[in-house]
Amino acid sequence: MACASKAEPAGPAGPTIPVNELLEIADYITKLKRGIAALRAQELTRDRIPMAHDELGSVVAATASATNRIMESAEAMLEIKAKTLEEYRSQVEAHIGDIFEACTFQDITGQRISKVVDALGQLEKRLSQFSTVVNVRDGEAEHDPEEARRKARAEKLLLNGPQLKGPATPQDAIDALFS
Amino acid sequence: MALDLGMPILVVDDYQTMVRIIRNLLKQLGFEDVDDASDGTGALAKLKTKKYGLVISDWNMEPMTGYELLRHVRADDALRTTPFIMVTAESKTENVIAAKKAGVNNYIVKPFNAQTLKTKIEAVCGA
Numbered sequence: 001m002a003c004a005s006k007a008e009p010a011g012p013a014g015p016t017i018p019v020n021e022l023l024e025i026a027d028y029i030t031k032l033k034r035g036i037a038a039l040r041a042q043e044l045t046r047d048r049i050p051m052a053h054d055e056l057g058s059v060v061a062a063t064a065s066a067t068n069r070i071m072e073s074a075e076a077m078l079e080i081k082a083k084t085l086e087e088y089r090s091q092v093e094a095h096i097g098d099i100f101e102a103c104t105f106q107d108i109t110g111q112r113i114s115k116v117v118d119a120l121g122q123l124e125k126r127l128s129q130f131s132t133v134v135n136v137r138d139g140e141a142e143h144d145p146e147e148a149r150r151k152a153r154a155e156k157l158l159l160n161g162p163q164l165k166g167p168a169t170p171q172d173a174i175d176a177l178f179s
Numbered sequence: 180m181a182l183d184l185g186m187p188i189l190v191v192d193d194y195q196t197m198v199r200i201i202r203n204l205l206k207q208l209g210f211e212d213v214d215d216a217s218d219g220t221g222a223l224a225k226l227k228t229k230k231y232g233l234v235i236s237d238w239n240m241e242p243m244t245g246y247e248l249l250r251h252v253r254a255d256d257a258l259r260t261t262p263f264i265m266v267t268a269e270s271k272t273e274n275v276i277a278a279k280k281a282g283v284n285n286y287i288v289k290p291f292n293a294q295t296l297k298t299k300i301e302a303v304c305g306a
Contacts, residue, residue: 067196071203075203078203157244157247158246158269158271158273158274160273160274161239161268162269163271168270168271169275169288170288171291171295173272174275174288177275177279177286
């Protein structure tokens with residue numbers, strides 16, 4: 001196209017867009033479509049995210065169930081009223097067996113959590129590739145008012161949550177503040 | 180001065196498992212009169228209907244946090260002297276300082292053991 005980089009003259013309807021800009025826009029749209037396709041958003045919302053939701057729900061239910069079983073056994077042991085040592089030992093061993101059984105949840109929840117970690121890794125990879133393709137920074141996005149409210153509340157009420165790798169301030173240091 | 184094992188204690192936590200753990204630990208220590216609430220709002224309602232000798236509260240709860248509950252308790256003439264222990268995973272120094280400024284009597288970081296709970300109750304309740 002001989003005139004691809006030249007500006008078109010203004011017509012009766014007003015100024016026209018230069019052809020090279022149109023080509024850039026077309027190129028950007030093509031890249032954007034490829035980026036959106038690579039996101040595989042339908043697969044994420046249809047399969048991976050519901051799967052992660054279900055798996056985490058199962059993990060919460062399994063850990064709660066196991067904790068309840070373990071606590072029930074421990075509470076039952078505290079209440080044992082046996083007449084002989086043998087009888088006491090037998091009842092304690094039965095409860096310890098229940099505790100061991102309850103602890104089997106860990107293997108299954110470990111596998112479930114691995115699936116969720118894998119799904120999050122896939123999501124992170126695709127979003128990272130997409131943001132590179134569209135070349136948009138976080139600051140250009142509109143802020144979610146619900147998220148802003150949640151952040152403001154957490155900041156005001158000092159809701160930092162548990163720290164990774166143990167408490168940020170050890171109990172001894174806290175005790176020193178109260179001594 | 181020995182601990183008053185008959186004093187009513189209010190445990191405030193949104194996780195029933197944690198309430199159950201604290202209840203059992205208190206039972207082992209000899210306390211029998213233990214009530215519970217699942218957030219600050221429920222706790223405040225119970226504090227207004229019964230005289231408690233001690234409040235043991237988590238920090239991170241909805242809709243009213245343990246920190247807000249503490250401030251309400253200290254602002255209320257009828258409740259301001261109630262001993263208050265925070266038992267929480269919020270372990271940043273800013274949290275501890277804020278709670279101390281708000282009038283908490285002691286502060287325990289989760290996870291904790293029975294001995295830590297016992298020591299703090301004794302320190303707060305003057306055993």
